[in-house]
Amino acid sequence: MNRRLFLFGSAAAVTTLAAVGLSGRKIASAAFDPLKVTTTYGHDLVPATIEKIEKTVEEWKAVLTPDQFAVLREEATERPFTSPLNNEKRTGTFHCAGCDLPLYRSETKYDSGTGWPSFYEAIKDTVGTKIDYSYFGIPRTEVHCARCGGHQGHIFNDGPQPTGNRHCINGIALTFHPDAGSGNVESESG
């Protein structure tokens, strides 16, 4: 499963992996399990089958803002403390801004102090990872939507229990959908 999701990354990412080889990937991923899931939050929201969505660059540019395109399709990183989702405290689900697949539940969100929305786990089977060497050659675990491949952010092993993982996500790559009927008020964003 992981391998399949991994290969689902961009052609450039696959090329990078091929150049690095399998040994580097194993060393980097042996330290922790980036897709560890310990709760059932959001499992009921996952489609029975997650069919890949593929679009051309032009098609993506037609449906995404330039900033969303830069993050989701070109793996740019938003500036910290710029996303209104940093302060989103309501109960609900964070969806992929590219294809609307539910990726994170509010129960797993926490304040990491980094300036990016942070979660200790993704909803089961909704994200994939690959090793990313773009940061001074230091291996990092990139995380992306399992359906459209949209880049979300990175996963680090300094998060809180119960997983010990920190999914450091670009807020612009997510949209928030508050739960209905749980006391949430659909107020204007802010």
Ligand SMILES: [Zn+2]
């Ligand atoms: Zn997606």
